[in-house]
Amino acid sequence: MRKTELLIPAGSLEVLKTAVIYGADAVYIGGEAFGLRAKAKNFTGSEIKEGIAFAHEHGVKVYITANILAHNDDLPGVEAYFQELLEIAPDALIISDPGVFSMARRILPEMEIHISTQANNTNYETYRFWYQLGAKRVVSARELSLSEICEIRAHIPADMEIESFIHGAMCISYSGRCLLSSYMAGRDANQGACTHPCRWKYSLMEEKRPGEYLPVFENERGTYIFNSKDLCMIEYIPEMTAAGIDSFKIEGRMKTALYVATVARTYRKAIDDYNKDPALYRANLDWYRNEIGKCTYREFTTGFYFGRADETTQIYDNNTYVKNYTYLGTVGAVREDGCGEIRQKNKFSVGEWLEIMKPDGTNLEAAVKAIYDESGQTLESAPHPGQLLSVDLGAELKPYDILRRREREDKR
Secondary structure, three states, rough: OOEEEEEEEEHHHHHHHHHOOOOOEEEEEEEEEOOOOOOOOOOOOOHHHHHHHHHHOOOOEEEEEEEOOOOOOHHHHHHHHHEEEEEEOOOOEOOOHHHHHHHHHHOOOOOOEEHHHHHHHOOOOHHHHHHHHHHEEEOOOOOOOHHHHHHHHOOOOOEEEEEEEEEEEOOOOHHHHOOHHHHHHHOOOOHOOOOHHHOEEEEEEOEEEEEEEEOOOOOOOOOOOOEEEEEEEEEHHHHHHOOOEEEEEEEEOOOOHHHHHHHHHHHHHHHHHHOHHHHHHHOHHHHHHHOOOOOEEEEOOOOOOOOOHHHHEEOOHHHHHOOOOEEEEEEEEEEOOOEEEOOOOOOOEEOEEEEEEOOOEEEEEOOOOEOOOOOEEEEEEEEEOOOOOEEEEOOOOOOOEEEEEEEEEOOO
């Protein structure tokens, strides 16, 4: 039985540390250039070094994205960047462009290379092609079914790894190769600057009736014809494992620490439960479903894994997230009096009931007894995001505990 890796995204050093503590086997990050998430905070060279050191201390690997489709002007910068990575020494690079791949092989001959989903990896000959060139792993295109992945596994070398998405946003375009953003906003999705036009609202306009907008669907406000539901395979760990997938990949390098912690912790427990005893996994399905619903999402789908996408995989009437919980902060230090220090993310007040989310899977409800600012002054509420606070919840707190507030029906 192949050992399954849980691969978690991180868009900042804070989120990387959260991913590590909440169950990642590996984390993928982007530097300040050449990755496909221009809006993510991304990592400076010093932050990459600190993140790798932290991850390695906890037995977790770090992969760095360099998966743009490069233009001529990009190549000198790519070469300089790879020279820097010689010293930084991540565990692998994620690459899609053959030219960038060639440069990595020349400059970093010992570096493990993974082929990004951007390379449109849809058949076993493509996998074998990259393997012969020296790639260790290929990320499967989102358009593949589980039966196709099984067939790929049967036709590639046993030591070659398959990485597949198990959770997160889906792209309307073939494995992310989208031109809409470039055409409509002048920002190239394949250079990391996607404006996500697939989430916009569209109407139909007939050529001879300019200015008269017709609904594409029976909705007077127009329709979100490209807006896909999010992938969620938490109920199909056995099928994903049986397909011979080596790494279960979570999408989301622009997500919050709360999102990353929620998804990482849930999939970590599901994978571990299944490996321990499939019956234990089946018995805990309701827990996984409940917990995964505590992160933001757009409704869930199984994508292409069990067949072609159809009208049930899209959301036609809105482009908003389902948001059941709000992220309030992650505990840093814990004072001698038991108060936890947090960098506050959203407003909360004394007397509110919060949930303390712990890395071991425990959730504790607690009322806010007191809030203190940096000078020790008491506050009735904390309305200013980014403020450093100390919080008394009357419960034992530890570093990396996450505070979140339930936004739907109040149990109390």
